[in-house]
Amino acid sequence: PKPSKAESPTPPQRRSSTSSGCSTGSSGGQSPASRHGSTSSKCSTDHGHGPRHGRSSQRVVVDEAGEVLATVSLNPRAWQGTRLSKQAELYSRWRPLSVTVHLQSTCAATSAGAIAVYWTPDPDDHMSKAGPVNIQKALSHPTSRLFQVWQTGSLQIPTNVTQRWLFLEGTESEDMEHGTFRVVCAAPYSGTGSVSVLISVAYRYILEGADVKDTGGSEPGEAIQARYPDLFTTSVSDFFSGAKLVMKYKSGGEAAGFPHADPAAFYKIDPAASIEYYDKEEKLQKCEYFVVVVDYTNSDGDRVLAPVVSEAYAKAYLKKPDKGYLIDYTKAGPWSVPDQPYFNPVTESLTLELRAPRRTNANKALSDQMGRLVLDREPLGGSFVELPELPNI
Structure with missing residues (x-):
């Protein structure tokens, strides 16, 4: 210092x-x-x-x-x-x-x-x-x-x-x-x-x-962790003037960094972990879903996570990153359990309908011709064998 x-x-x-x-x-x-x-x-x-x-x-x-x-x-x-x-x-x-x-x-x-x-x-x-x-x-x-x-x-x-x-x-x-x-x-x-x-x-x-410094990114779909342990929910002064909740790792410091966070996905905390926050009535509520804050990083250049109340809010934030989907700050929450939990990425699944290409008349005629083709008998080892027809692929 x-x-x-x-x-x-x-x-x-x-x-x-x-x-x-x-x-x-x-x-x-x-x-x-x-x-x-x-x-x-x-x-x-x-x-x-x-x-x-x-x-x-x-x-x-x-x-x-x-x-x-x-x-x-x-x-x-x-x-x-x-x-x-x-x-x-x-x-x-x-x-x-x-x-x-x-x-x-x-x-x-x-x-x-x-x-x-x-x-x-x-x-x-x-x-x-x-x-x-x-x-x-x-x-x-x-x-x-x-x-x-x-x-x-x-x-x-x-x-x-x-x-x-x-x-x-x-x-x-x-x-x-x-x-x-x-x-x-x-x-x-x-x-x-x-x-x-x-x-x-x-x-x-x-x-x-x-504190091993990261030299590369993680593969898509992998669970992520914060750079430092001892996480909890609170606010930071330079993030919407301290009005919204964000994940931090120490009192009075900056937001916790997630080096491998993917802004194209939102995250769900590991089922074995627990993170809580205080609502407007100062009652403890569980945090389950988190989004990657858009256009904001800490001093290490890492992206940060902010909790949301539901999966629907997380999906809505991905489509339109508005601060209205984030949770209002009341007071700092308790420490996370464990101190450095995993966050699993959630991506919306896409249903792909695969259909075989339509068979044309020319392809059908060629297939029929090959099916009728019979190879001539050839001597193999002093005896004659009849080779089967070519398979119709």
């Missing part, structure tokens, strides 16, 4: 420093992978020039204490260029089991200056441009520490084993980030030259939910 304009930090460079291991378990018919290891980033400050960090070595002038030196994302996909990021590309959701941040300085013990580090469970935590209020805010969090610029130390970030799953990519930080970790300048460096502080993160994550 992009930092706020008020902070304007450059993301620190991330490099994989140790190999990661893997242990497997089972959940929902899939094998989640547990990744553990450590990655590191470096934050350096120059006297009179402020911090310098990141691959571009961008300089930010620090005139007073309270300047934000770094904001580090704990989302595995944010650690670009590391093995963890590559592994995370194969999955759709994650959950932290343990996270520890280590800070190691390169300056002498006689150097003056201080940094404040903190973590907050709020992924949308913001700070002002600079000033003492930032230091007070940073150190007011329970998970925070104040380090002299020459000190080495660690910060244990709280995790909860029963924590909900987080998505590895999306548009809402609250669905992707495990809080916010930030480094703030508590006292400017008073020496000459530059000071580097190595920030290492020792982690143990669980990655789950295969």
Whole structure:
């Protein structure tokens, strides 16, 4: 996620420093992978020039204490260029089991200056441009520490084993980030030259939910699935201004994508699955039929499905895609069962009447002539046999 304009930090460079291991378990018919290891980033400050960090070595002038030196994302996909990021590309959701941040300085013990580090469970935590209020805010969090610029130390970030799953990519930080970790300048460096502080993160994550990118389409008539699990019925703001129901896969995000959806067909949910919605009286109703929304895709370029009340409405939408055939939004429905159900295509059957071509007189005469044809006897192996007449085809 992009930092706020008020902070304007450059993301620190991330490099994989140790190999990661893997242990497997089972959940929902899939094998989640547990990744553990450590990655590191470096934050350096120059006297009179402020911090310098990141691959571009961008300089930010620090005139007073309270300047934000770094904001580090704990989302595995944010650690670009590391093995963890590559592994995370194969999955759709994650959950932290343990996270520890280590800070190691390169300056002498006689150097003056201080940094404040903190973590907050709020992924949308913001700070002002600079000033003492930032230091007070940073150190007011329970998970925070104040380090002299020459000190080495660690910060244990709280995790909860029963924590909900987080998505590895999306548009809402609250669905992707495990809080916010930030480094703030508590006292400017008073020496000459530059000071580097190595920030290492020792982690143990669980990655789950295969996220294999589709490279082609499905065959006509095949059942389809959403790209991501955890479906439910609700609305999205850019789809008829949130007035109509559509299938989604997370709160506050975009509509669920169906890469193989065929706009020339409507779909019926698998008999073993269940999707429900709230009607105008806020009573739960079952969704059975779904249509492919015309002229609308999500940010992945996938088509989306919208529920309709009956098969007749689905057929009518195919002939004339009018929003009047879609269901009005009342409130978000419950999760689907299972979390990634199948949708079977429904196409109207066509009755074809096949008739044999009428037999002409010329064809009948030729057939009669061939039927009367008798082959002459020919010697076969020293004996004579009579071949039968040619079949009348």
